[in-house]
Amino acid sequence: MKKQMGRTMVKWQPFASLPTQYEGIRDLIEEKNKLPRPILSDYQKEEISRVLQEALETQKTVHFTYYKNGMDLNEMGEISKIDLHTNTIVFIDVFSYQNIHKVEDIIDVRFA
Numbered sequence: 001m002k003k004q005m006g007r008t009m010v011k012w013q014p015f016a017s018l019p020t021q022y023e024g025i026r027d028l029i030e031e032k033n034k035l036p037r038p039i040l041s042d043y044q045k046e047e048i049s050r051v052l053q054e055a056l057e058t059q060k061t062v063h064f065t066y067y068k069n070g071m072d073l074n075e076m077g078e079i080s081k082i083d084l085h086t087n088t089i090v091f092i093d094v095f096s097y098q099n100i101h102k103v104e105d106i107i108d109v110r111f112a
Contacts, residue, residue, distance in 0.1 A: 038067065049103075051110070051111070067105050
């Protein structure tokens with residue numbers, strides 16, 4: 001009886017490794033799909049700065065794109081604070097959640 005139970009465990013052991021293989025394959029696909037960080041011109045940086053400052057003063061809703069972990073992500077909401085010491089912005093999204101983003105990660109900002 002012991003030999004049979006031991007054999008069944010050995011028989012099914014290769015299938016136990018499949019989830020980790022799928023995780024590895026998924027990680028490879030995600031790594032392949034990552035985008036390089038965009039390089040902004042001085043004009044683009046100045047335009048982003050101008051729009052952020054105007055959005056802070058007027059409390060207008062903005063739509064901005066930022067770079068994070070190899071992806072370009074989009075958000076919409078209001079700028080509540082620009083912190084020059086940490087070079088970050090505090091952003092309140094449409095669900096009233098407060099988010100903090102580095103200014104250097106922002107790719108594009110437009111008024112909604």
